Amino acid sequence: MRATAGNLSARADDQSFWVTASGLCKGELNTDDFLRIALADGRVLEGGGDRKPSAETAIHRAIYNTQGSAAACLHGHSVEAVLASRGRDPVVLPRVEMIKALGVWDDGTPTALPVFANHPDVASIGQAVETFLRDHPRPLPALIVRDHGVTAWGQTISEALRHFEAVEFLLTLLARGF
Numbered sequence: 001m002r003a004t005a006g007n008l009s010a011r012a013d014d015q016s017f018w019v020t021a022s023g024l025c026k027g028e029l030n031t032d033d034f035l036r037i038a039l040a041d042g043r044v045l046e047g048g049g050d051r052k053p054s055a056e057t058a059i060h061r062a063i064y065n066t067q068g069s070a071a072a073c074l075h076g077h078s079v080e081a082v083l084a085s086r087g088r089d090p091v092v093l094p095r096v097e098m099i100k101a102l103g104v105w106d107d108g109t110p111t112a113l114p115v116f117a118n119h120p121d122v123a124s125i126g127q128a129v130e131t132f133l134r135d136h137p138r139p140l141p142a143l144i145v146r147d148h149g150v151t152a153w154g155q156t157i158s159e160a161l162r163h164f165e166a167v168e169f170l171l172t173l174l175a176r177g178f
């Protein structure tokens, strides 16, 4: 998570979630570096002090508001995500063994990762994500913002990390010409 890129969140209860404060190095976080956000309207409910919530909080909120089972969302940037998201919409993940880490076990399950435009106004990305996830009730547990990076989610932090790492592996295959 180079140069303060990335943001991490976990659902707190059925009304709110914790998200990393904006602009921080993710390798140096402590418990003061998280803010609790209202799912209903994005207001800061707790924590942070002089810190602001992640600039990409709206994307996390869209996921929690549409994926009832999502308890953690992880966002990062990688060279491979930028390369693989260029010229592909959606990004169809290769059906190699690692696809099973995303819960894809048969040929009938689509492996298309939705691609969202990297609008400067992140709220509009969040709106696009919410609209897509409401229209696609059984999506892959991840999405990609073009020229930017992946956000993956899961029912636990560990599962969200597994999904994130699996997507990054599969994007690396595409970026390397698979």
Ligand SMILES: CSC[C@@H](O)[C@@H](O)C(=O)COP(=O)(O)O
Pocket: 002, 003, 004, 005, 006, 007, 020, 021, 022, 023, 024, 053, 054, 055, 056, 075
């Ligand atoms: C290195 S700038 C990256 C940011 O613009 C953003 O994309 C990001 O992932 C981190 O934003 P943040 O507000 O710190 O959560």
Ligand SMILES: [Zn+2]
Pocket: 005, 006, 007, 056, 075, 076, 077, 148, 149
């Ligand atoms: Zn980002």
